[in-house]
């Protein structure tokens with residue numbers, strides 16, 4: 090067995106969308122995979138498929154990462170099983186639709202626990218070992234929303250993703266040359282269950298096709314980006330263009346665009 | 360008396376027991392605001408409260424809470440609601456730093472940092488926004504940092520990310536609620552002469568930095584209040600930092616990254632942590 094074959098990648102939110110595709114890409118590249126999410130049946134099915142398709146080992150951990158002790162439980166389990174996690178994909182996430190002040194705080198807080206706190210904690214727990222082994226790959230799935238002004242419904246989400254971009258950039262620099270790579274992945278609109286989960290599928294399907302990417306491509310590019318040690322990777326030409334515009338257009342123009350976008354696409358609530 | 364009460368203006372300042380927060384409280388009191396003073400150290404808050412009432416004839420309310428604890432923000436909100444205090448100006452300022460590399464820090468300190476710098480900021484906005492929206496008027500100042508704007512160095516991986524969160528949240532809230540009479544500003548201090556560096560174990564790191572890079576807390580408070588009044592979502596200190604941000608912002612990303620890596624190398628060479 091080569092060393093490469095013993096490497097494990099742990100992917101959160103591996104039961105659907107981008108996370109599921111990340112698991113495929115890592116397996117395809119010879120990593121064994123630990124799949125983490127709440128829907129265990131889905132994870133098991135996918136794990137079996139990965140084993141037969143790529144001949145890798147898999148392990149499934151059912152976890153709700155919004156819960157306070159979940160990260161430690163996941164870490165303890167991989168430790169107990171003796172799995173050396175060489176790659177970590179912090180992908181689990183969702184948006185809370187509607188106006189910021191329209192949603193219950195509990196809902197917002199849960200999303201912070203999942204997309205900020207759990208990411209920090211899992212990174213903390215696994216990064217120390219990666220540094221010891223002089224090999225590590227960490228992908229934090231952020232979003233284009235981190236790089237552009239947010240429309241309504243993206244207010245907290247954009248801030249959470251901006252956190253992840255900055256967190257990744259800093260850890261990238263902190264670990265440069267240590268064998269540990271850290272990348273923030275910034276997809277734009279991606280076909281997954283994301284927009285079903287937040288119930289805006291219909292509005293979203295009005296957006297033109299060229300704005301959309303498929304989760305497989307997003308995951309493949311993410312894999313390549315972290316292997317190449319890119320601190321921030323924006324998926325696709327259209328999204329790169331949007332990110333570029335957000336950096337260079339006058340703020341007043343961007344504001345006007347965003348306000349229009351908010352009114353058009355988002356459900357209007359009080 | 361009754362008409363006075365109707366015109367009562369209240370501000371709430373977190374981290375009012377020291378540094379930039381105290382400066383905010385003083386500035387707002389001088390402008391005629393009543394102030395809710397929030398931090399852990401009650402004695403200091405009581406002292407400041409008495410001083411401000413004396414000097415400016417305003418009212419104060421002291422709320423001694425530890426914002427790193429779950430439930431603290433709700434308790435704070437209940438306390439102001441119970442007194443029928445309508446917050447017109449919210450200043451999220453409480454914060455602290457941690458030194459060392461990311462994996463050398465304590466997980467508990469990191470958890471507290473996320474609570475104070477991320478969760479508290481978002482939640483106090485969530486708690487006080489509906490009232491502001493209903494009244495059609497509100498001002499929110501979130502104290503971020505240049506660390507949220509510029510590439511960060513070792514020891515700031517979590518802190519810088521938290522401050523980026525604050526900046527983005529402020530910008531997005533400004534966009535979402537600007538047309539409802541709510542102005543939101545992230546003010547980004549650079550090095551500021553406060554008590555920040557003792558607890559963060561950073562006194563040695565900053566002691567040789569020249570005067571040009573330092574602000575007084577009073578300047579930061581004035582900067583924040585002026586920017587939020589003018590409806591600017593982002594405020595950087597004039598002079599060195601504004602120029603620095605502009606220049607670095609013009610550089611390609613790879614140059615920025617190269618600079619940070621260089622800096623980290625020297626930092627980890629000369630630095631005990």
Ligand SMILES: NC(=O)c1ccc[n+]([C@@H]2O[C@H](COP(=O)([O-])OP(=O)(O)OC[C@H]3O[C@@H](n4cnc5c(N)ncnc54)[C@H](OP(=O)(O)O)[C@@H]3O)[C@@H](O)[C@H]2O)c1
Nearest residue numbers: 102104105106107127128154181182232278279281282283
């Ligand atoms: N789709 C887009 O347009 C888009 C754009 C930019 C960024 N992103 C980001 O990409 C990431 C993946 O999203 P996606 O588009 O693939 O969405 P998705 O198809 O809805 O998948 C989300 C995944 O996260 C998991 N998850 C949600 N809550 C969880 C919890 N509490 N604990 C553990 N796992 C949880 C879900 O699994 P269970 O429900 O089984 O737990 C699911 O596997 C997210 O971080 C999202 O913000 C998506």
Ligand SMILES: NC(=O)c1ccc[n+]([C@@H]2O[C@H](COP(=O)([O-])OP(=O)(O)OC[C@H]3O[C@@H](n4cnc5c(N)ncnc54)[C@H](OP(=O)(O)O)[C@@H]3O)[C@@H](O)[C@H]2O)c1
Nearest residue numbers: 374376377378379398399400426453454550551553554555
């Ligand atoms: N000084 C700088 O160079 C600088 C630069 C950029 C940004 N900042 C930011 O400016 C803000 C104010 O910092 P400062 O420089 O004025 O520092 P400081 O003098 O140390 O004051 C920090 C304040 O935050 C309060 N605080 C800390 N933890 C708290 C908790 N768990 N619950 C409630 N209150 C808490 C402290 O009060 P108690 O200890 O009494 O609770 C104190 O009033 C922070 O957000 C900081 O990140 C400072």
